[in-house]
Amino acid sequence: MVKYKEVANEIRKRIKNGSYPLEERMPDQTSLAKEFHTSRVTIKKALDLLTVAGLVYTIQGSGTYIKQNALQLAESSIRIGQNVGLTAQVDERMHLENKTIKFDVRFPTEEECEQLLLKKEDPVYEIERLRILNKQPYSLEHSILPLSLVPGVTKDVLQKSMYDYIRNELGIVFGENRQTIRAAQPDELDKEFLQCGENEPVLEVTKVMFTSSGTPLEFSKVRHRFDMVEMSFVNLNTEIY
Amino acid sequence: MVKYKEVANEIRKRIKNGSYPLEERMPDQTSLAKEFHTSRVTIKKALDLLTVAGLVYTIQGSGTYIKQNALQLAESSIRIGQNVGLTAQVDERMHLENKTIKFDVRFPTEEECEQLLLKKEDPVYEIERLRILNKQPYSLEHSILPLSLVPGVTKDVLQKSMYDYIRNELGIVFGENRQTIRAAQPDELDKEFLQCGENEPVLEVTKVMFTSSGTPLEFSKVRHRFDMVEMSFVNLNTEIY
DNA sequence: TAGTGGTCTAGACCACCCT
DNA sequence: GGGTGGTCTAGACCACTAA
Structure with missing residues (x-):
């Protein structure tokens, strides 16, 4: 130290x-x-x-x-950053699940090329996963990752933690990420998988994750049930220059 | 320099x-x-x-x-922090308005005492304002401020910028703030003032603003029309200690 | 092993607050 | 004017990477 x-x-x-x-x-x-x-x-x-x-x-x-x-x-370890929290209290008796709905390889869309700095011919994984707490689905996550950076993804990896795989198996160090948050009306997928009613909105979080060297690694859109997830963060009033 | x-x-x-x-x-x-x-x-x-x-x-x-x-x-000046943005492009031809719906003094609720570190007998301002772009309301802002810290607020101050008043007239320096973001169903106020339909959600942002010395200054809840406001920010992957 | 960034020192000067 | 934080220096040693 x-x-x-x-x-x-x-x-x-x-x-x-x-x-x-x-x-x-x-x-x-x-x-x-x-x-x-x-x-x-x-x-x-x-x-x-x-x-x-x-x-x-x-x-x-x-x-x-x-x-x-x-x-x-003043508590021990301090981390700056945002925090996605479940509104419900999570303890040992609760059961967190992770269901893969889609796992595909394809060429990227124009938006995906732009966000991930890819060429049209660079293949990407398309992954759709459902997060479930006590049999109640709460988040639907759609991720795009370039094959060139994150090879060797399997259904088994998705079942566990993709971020652990990227960090530990591939040795990639995460850097910053950029997020945009909206409220949105439920679409057909939300109604089907998040069991949203017509009046039940979703909290949509669009994120681009970068490696420590600034290479875009993942482009994701997560849609959260409005009554189960909230985001909180501390905003330091820091200006540089 | x-x-x-x-x-x-x-x-x-x-x-x-x-x-x-x-x-x-x-x-x-x-x-x-x-x-x-x-x-x-x-x-x-x-x-x-x-x-x-x-x-x-x-x-x-x-x-x-x-x-x-x-x-x-790499552009000139860099500011770290979140950014509340209007989805619509704002230019000179557009008209931003600011309508005060409620301006009151009262004793704080229990939640307000806790958030602002106040006693039950410390009076607070209660302010409700509507933000309007081109005659289309987009945000409904509910603010609580302790009189002891922010005295002398008038309707005129509210019509302009309360933050300018606090900064320039009172000489208070802002510090960090803590925010929580949710999607929510519209309540009666949202329907009345934001003209939300039954299945038009709002983006609710709860914020506590602190001065540079760490005194809580304002406790606010803002409800944004889902189709006009989004929030974006850069999340640095910085750990301290 | 050579090169590079991370830390640390002792001392100096300046800018700013307060009385 | 005295006290405080902000910046800066020259040089040193250590930790780590890469060949």
């Missing part, structure tokens, strides 16, 4: 247990550098981490302060 | 105009430090900015590489 992360963790613990009171000024960076037997630059790096994590904020010329809502975030 | 941002901008220009080819290795940090007459630490800071912006990625021991999808992001 590198030093600035260790310092950040220690300070986080102190915020959590109240050594540094909420909404008050922390010791200045020079004092912290002395206390942790390190340089001020390292302290600054640690505080930058905590700033991004939403625990503290700094005012140049004034000091470093604990955020009022810091305690809610 | 500080040096590391200048360096980052210059490198971004080079990526954009093709001086550094996509998917190839960039010059190493020591060379860049020499070229820009600066230290390696400063180069590293510049590359960190570009990494967060999604333009490059580094592999320790190997080098710094341009992402394949970098060009889409």
Whole structure:
């Protein structure tokens, strides 16, 4: 473990247990550098981490302060990003299932070529899967992946986790993804597989997943039952440049 | 302008105009430090900015590489975060309106106390506004703000921009916000004001906005017409600690 | 083993807040 | 004007990749 992360963790613990009171000024960076037997630059790096994590904020010329809502975030590991959650409480007694409706290989459509930076002749997998919780279907997922990047997909892979396969078997590291969210009226597939009534909408999430090197890996449209899935995320107010 | 941002901008220009080819290795940090007459630490800071912006990625021991999808992001100013967009193209000929349906002061509900960290006796504004594009209503926004933090709100303020008022008149700096997104069936208000039919759903966004010091500032629920609004965002795959 | 990025230091100067 | 955070340097050592 590198030093600035260790310092950040220690300070986080102190915020959590109240050594540094909420909404008050922390010791200045020079004092912290002395206390942790390190340089001020390292302290600054640690505080930058905590700033991004939403625990503290700094005012140049004034000091470093604990955020009022810091305690809610002071738990151990922090991950920035969105979170797709089931509205229903999921525990051990519940049964999550995964049913493959379609598994095909074909040439991509124009939209798919554009999103995945493919040529018309580059074959893709087309996969349609249904997610089921306690015999109640809640999401219908339509995925397109280029064969060139993700070879060797089988029904067995789909039954387990495709992302695990891509990560562990193919050794591909995921990067960012871009999503668009809409509400939509149910179409024929939704009515059939998600058992949507005429007035029961779906939450449609369109996503392009990239590898760490920026190559588009997957283009997917997921349609969620409106009464079983919601998405939540923290939006940091970070501007760059 | 500080040096590391200048360096980052210059490198971004080079990526954009093709001086550094996509998917190839960039010059190493020591060379860049020499070229820009600066230290390696400063180069590293510049590359960190570009990494967060999604333009490059580094592999320790190997080098710094341009992402394949970098060009889409190489435009001038970059902002991380979500984006609520109107599906319809908006240009000068279009007319955006803002109609206040309700403007009240009252004591908060239990949920509002919890979300805004208030006591039962702390009065709040309750505001309901309708957003209209070309005489077509597209969003219905319900906001709760504590009087103690945001005093002096008037109908005139609501008619213009409440966020401008908070930022410019009150001098409050915004921080992060937390959002939850759902699809929902239209309720009576949606039918009346958004002119939703029985099977026209809404996209419901619940948001808590915080100040830079972490104090909850606003608790809002916005309901958008499904055929006029969508939300999109980039999800960086960043883990901290 | 050579080359590259990641971290760290001690000291310096500047920008900004506050009184 | 004193105190604080933001930036920057030159040099060092370590961790990792790739041949």
